[in-house]
Amino acid sequence: MFSEKEIQKIRNQFPILKERIYSNPLIYMDNAATTQKPLKVIQSSKNYYSTMNSNVHRGVHYLSHKTTLYVENVRKKIQKFIHAKHSSEIIFTKGTTESINLVASSIDAFIKEGDEIIISCIEHHSNIVPWQVLCKKKGAILKIISIYKNGFLKLTDFEFLISEKTKIVSISHISNVLGIINPVQDIIKKAHEYGALVLIDGAQVPSNLDLNVQNLNVDFYVFSAHKMYGPTGIGILYGKQKILEKLYPYQFGGGMIKNVSFDKKTTYSDIPFKFEAGTPNIEGIIVWGDAIDFVKEIGISNIQAYKKKLLMYAVKRLSSIDGIQLYGDDRNFSKKSGIISFNLYELHCFDVGSILDRLGIAVRTGHLCAQPLMNFFKVSGMIRISFSVYNTFKEIDYLFESILKTKKILLK
Numbered sequence: 001m002f003s004e005k006e007i008q009k010i011r012n013q014f015p016i017l018k019e020r021i022y023s024n025p026l027i028y029m030d031n032a033a034t035t036q037k038p039l040k041v042i043q044s045s046k047n048y049y050s051t052m053n054s055n056v057h058r059g060v061h062y063l064s065h066k067t068t069l070y071v072e073n074v075r076k077k078i079q080k081f082i083h084a085k086h087s088s089e090i091i092f093t094k095g096t097t098e099s100i101n102l103v104a105s106s107i108d109a110f111i112k113e114g115d116e117i118i119i120s121c122i123e124h125h126s127n128i129v130p131w132q133v134l135c136k137k138k139g140a141i142l143k144i145i146s147i148y149k150n151g152f153l154k155l156t157d158f159e160f161l162i163s164e165k166t167k168i169v170s171i172s173h174i175s176n177v178l179g180i181i182n183p184v185q186d187i188i189k190k191a192h193e194y195g196a197l198v199l200i201d202g203a204q205v206p207s208n209l210d211l212n213v214q215n216l217n218v219d220f221y222v223f224s225a226h227k228m229y230g231p232t233g234i235g236i237l238y239g240k241q242k243i244l245e246k247l248y249p250y251q252f253g254g255g256m257i258k259n260v261s262f263d264k265k266t267t268y269s270d271i272p273f274k275f276e277a278g279t280p281n282i283e284g285i286i287v288w289g290d291a292i293d294f295v296k297e298i299g300i301s302n303i304q305a306y307k308k309k310l311l312m313y314a315v316k317r318l319s320s321i322d323g324i325q326l327y328g329d330d331r332n333f334s335k336k337s338g339i340i341s342f343n344l345y346e347l348h349c350f351d352v353g354s355i356l357d358r359l360g361i362a363v364r365t366g367h368l369c370a371q372p373l374m375n376f377f378k379v380s381g382m383i384r385i386s387f388s389v390y391n392t393f394k395e396i397d398y399l400f401e402s403i404l405k406t407k408k409i410l411l412k
């Protein structure tokens, strides 16, 4: 656990936290949408353009060698970070969304009419729509695992749905709405018994859980840099080597070919480059490397333990408010990360969010990119707060007071 002094030291690394919003101090509680960036990351971006900028993999000149080396070092850093076997199993993409689209598009040749794909009703739209499109294209069938009122997946549903017809199971590791940590290890094991491949949407995971893709024995794992203190527009697809080698490329062009010819067959590079057509987000990759260092310096288990304390304190305070409805309110905190979604009486979530904004608190409102989950709870939207390592207990107290104030204003 961090002392107040240590938290202040961490906060000092985030210049944006000194901003004032309508003359109130910024209280940033929208970390599940994107986290703020520490000085190390901001400086890394400046440093890249000041000392390194050039294209990778193609030049013989000094700077091109340098950026290539840095980019490939970050690939190795991510390999170690998630405990992958080979660095070639790390494909750079725009982020979680593109990674899922890559798999759903490249796996196309292995899906036929009548095959089945299983997802759950808590998924982010990014882990729903690509599968809907694939199913429509191939005449495959999308099957949905439901949840209990407390937000936990109905594993009995999963056991009922899985069969030899199942080709892919795609589930989020941590729900971006409820913060629930899903039992992905059990799901992966069961799916493999039926020969299905498993993709885990880990967008909410890095810097929250210690990730080991080999222990999970997962086939594909995806996440973005920007939810772990890194830049936007960069993320990865992890895939097992043998599977990635079999998949068809996702996009075509420079960087992903071996030979291009009008007479003979055009041939493609080996992984990872087969899936990285065009100039990559070089800056994003290199800066991400520094965000990973930032996370490692603080320590994932420290971040996790601190955020759990914030979560427990916030649940305790918020649940005491009259008329508040916390969704997926299961107090099994070992299976939750620092996310709370709620509504206040019948008030519209946008109204609540707007008043909190006026008071300096940044929260997310609306369907949270999970309309099927909103339908499950029979609401059109929710208010979501999500914590990061720079949030404080004092901020939670201020949030509590602000919600009371909001109630007073809106219920008049």
Ligand SMILES: *Cc1c(COP(=O)(O)O)cnc(C)c1O
Pocket: 032, 033, 094, 095, 096, 097, 098, 124, 126, 127, 172, 174, 175, 176, 201, 202, 203, 204, 224
């Ligand atoms: C944020 C998020 C995504 C989408 O990530 P992008 O970085 O926007 O591509 C997908 N799934 C979950 C669970 C998320 O939290």
